[in-house]
Amino acid sequence: MLVNTVHREGSNLAMTSGRLAAETVIRAREKGDFSARSLSLYRKLLEESFVLKDLKKYQNLPRYLKSHRELFTLYPELLSGAAIEMMTVDSTPKRDKQRKIWREVISKRSLWRLARDLYHGWRAVR
DSSP: OBBBBTTBBBBHHHHHHHHHHHHHHHHHHTTOOOHHHHHHHHHHHOOOOOSHHHHHTTTHHHHHHOGGGGGTTTHHHHHHHHHHHHHHHSOOOOHHHHHHHHHHHHHOOHHHHHHHHHHHHHHOOO
């Protein structure tokens, strides 16, 4: 399946793949050679293009997202709360607001778990 979940891509990958397939068939027709060796050009063109490079780079991301539900529950909740806290105009200095946000984050997710989530996320897209 030609989908890059990070950048919400798919049609551009499919169109490029289709174009490369067409180029391969046109070359094979010009040579009159539709052997596996001749058609292997398609794989070579895919490997040289961004299509397989991007798919390979993000191949582990769906598994990571599926196994880390907190990315869709806890972290958005924490970010939303932090944004509200920082954007609320009151007499509280920003430094105090940042400390309050940090205490809230640490109360919901240990520093170790935060670091682990970040590391696994990085590994999924490196």
